[in-house]
Amino acid sequence: MLAFVLVLLYPLLGLSARVGPWQWNGAIPGSTSSAVWNSLFFTAIALVIDVLLGTPVALYLARSGTRDRIVWEAAVLVSVLMPPLALGILLSLAFGPATALGAWLLRIGVPTSNSSVAFAATQVYVSIGYYILAARAALAAVPPELERIAALLGSSPLQVFRRVTFPLAKLGLAAALSIAWVRALGEFGAVVVTAYYPSGMPVQIWVNLQDAGMPAVMPLLVVFLLTALPLPWLIHLLAQKRNVTA
Amino acid sequence: MSLLDAHIVKTRSAFTVDVRLRLRAGERLGLFGASGAGKSTVMSCLAGIETPDAGRISLGELGLFPPSLPLHRRPIAYLTQSDWLFPHLSVADNVCFGLHNGERDGATKWIGELAARLDLRRLWHQPVTHISGGQARRVALARMLARRPPLVLIDEPFAALDRATTNELIAALQEWHVALGFTLIAVDHRPEILEKFCTRAAVIESGQIVQEGSWSSVAAAPATPLLARLLAS
Numbered sequence: 336m337l338a339f340v341l342v343l344l345y346p347l348l349g350l351s352a353r354v355g356p357w358q359w360n361g362a363i364p365g366s367t368s369s370a371v372w373n374s375l376f377f378t379a380i381a382l383v384i385d386v387l388l389g390t391p392v393a394l395y396l397a398r399s400g401t402r403d404r405i406v407w408e409a410a411v412l413v414s415v416l417m418p419p420l421a422l423g424i425l426l427s428l429a430f431g432p433a434t435a436l437g438a439w440l441l442r443i444g445v446p447t448s449n450s451s452v453a454f455a456a457t458q459v460y461v462s463i464g465y466y467i468l469a470a471r472a473a474l475a476a477v478p479p480e481l482e483r484i485a486a487l488l489g490s491s492p493l494q495v496f497r498r499v500t501f502p503l504a505k506l507g508l509a510a511a512l513s514i515a516w517v518r519a520l521g522e523f524g525a526v527v528v529t530a531y532y533p534s535g536m537p538v539q540i541w542v543n544l545q546d547a548g549m550p551a552v553m554p555l556l557v558v559f560l561l562t563a564l565p566l567p568w569l570i571h572l573l574a575q576k577r578n579v580t581a
Numbered sequence: 582m583s584l585l586d587a588h589i590v591k592t593r594s595a596f597t598v599d600v601r602l603r604l605r606a607g608e609r610l611g612l613f614g615a616s617g618a619g620k621s622t623v624m625s626c627l628a629g630i631e632t633p634d635a636g637r638i639s640l641g642e643l644g645l646f647p648p649s650l651p652l653h654r655r656p657i658a659y660l661t662q663s664d665w666l667f668p669h670l671s672v673a674d675n676v677c678f679g680l681h682n683g684e685r686d687g688a689t690k691w692i693g694e695l696a697a698r699l700d701l702r703r704l705w706h707q708p709v710t711h712i713s714g715g716q717a718r719r720v721a722l723a724r725m726l727a728r729r730p731p732l733v734l735i736d737e738p739f740a741a742l743d744r745a746t747t748n749e750l751i752a753a754l755q756e757w758h759v760a761l762g763f764t765l766i767a768v769d770h771r772p773e774i775l776e777k778f779c780t781r782a783a784v785i786e787s788g789q790i791v792q793e794g795s796w797s798s799v800a801a802a803p804a805t806p807l808l809a810r811l812l813a814s
Contacts, residue, residue: 483630484665486652488679489728494653498678502669 473507
């Protein structure tokens with residue numbers, strides 16, 4: 336086991352590789368800082384949208400019959416299984432100004448290519464499927480009998496969710512959110528097609544690599560890892576702790 | 582004047598449940614029959630867990646079906662074979678779950694009586710995951726009665742309990758029936774249990790009520806051979 340873990344974590348040693356003096360900026364001053372800000376800000380927005388849209392869908396899937404669930408989950412799974420680059424191209428084609436929808440959005444002031452909206456929307460597309468599937472599993476683990484008893488004790492559907500379903504599923508929902516966070520924050524293939532500007536961290540790492548080489552990649556890489564990894568790692572530890580104490 | 586007036590039609594794979602029940606306020610009915618006779622279907626339709634295919638159910642002036650009244654608007658307490666306590670809450674929060682903020686203060690004395698009678702005081706602030714099966718049953722019973730509902734449905738609630746605990750809980754139920762005056766329907770496949778706290782019996786076979794009356798009249802002249810065998814066993 337130790338040997339396997341060492342092999343698995345070996346790439347982290349790359350952070351100590353001798354690549355020359357690290358430099359924060361690539362070719363354009365300020366671009367790295369704004370990439371960090373863009374990634375954090377738009378990923379947060381994408382996650383809010385994931386939660387608001389994805390939680391009711393996950394709850395519906397968790398409480399629906401087998402046939403319904405298989406059909407709808409298969410549809411959600413398409414977005415999860417889609418290769419990111421293919422998804423980026425499809426999003427560009429489907430929402431581009433050549434389509435009626437894209438032209439209309441552009442007319443009302445919502446540019447669907449190389450814009451903040453395109454960036455956040457792409458992050459939602461790449462992450463919401465993961466959030467829904469993981470949240471569904473968390474919500475399905477709450478026995479529906481408990482929800483029925485709560486309703487029979489006078490709680491409305493919203494109160495049942497707040498008082499019973501959510502408290503029992505919250506760790507699983509947090510895990511779902513952390514998966515969505517990593518997925519949205521780390522997305523490169525789709526975002527590089529739909530929103531090269533405003534660049535997020537993955538695109539900026541690639542740009543810095545092209546323009547200034549590894550020294551301009553390393554600082555941003557560290558920030559990227561520090562913003563992507565701790566949340567899911569902490570949630571995993573919390574889940575393990577609860578399993579031990581339960 | 583009936584408090585509960587129900588005609589329930591519900592198709593099952595083996596037969597169709599077609600049952601009419603009328604209970605006056607404060608009446609206690611024991612619904613008795615073999616396993617799989619349709620007793621739990623009747624209870625679940627009354628509680629609103631299942632929707633009947635046809636029929637009509639009213640509780641006083643309140644129509645329960647049709648259309649099916651949402652569960653949270655039904656003034657009904659339902660205790661099943663499983664406790665289904667909320668595992669993330671304490672004993673106190675489970676018992677008081679059905680009381681809204683405004684009601685909690687007014688119900689303090691009543692809740693205190695419930696806790697004392699069911700010996701829950703020393704468990705009051707414990708998580709329900711740390712209590713025994715018998716204690717969990719008491720908590721479920723207290724939670725059910727905390728709202729002082731007009732109709733109480735209990736479906737084989739003593740199935741997994743020892744005789745002493747069963748007798749103790751039946752005695753508590755009888756006391757509260759006198760104090761609160763609720764109408765009660767209890768289901769069990771053991772007549773000796775129902776006889777202890779239900780004044781009237783209704784016998785169900787393959788989804789139909791085959792006999793109704795006092796326990797003595799049912800025991801004296803069972804309407805069907807199956808019922809005679811069940812009473813003799």
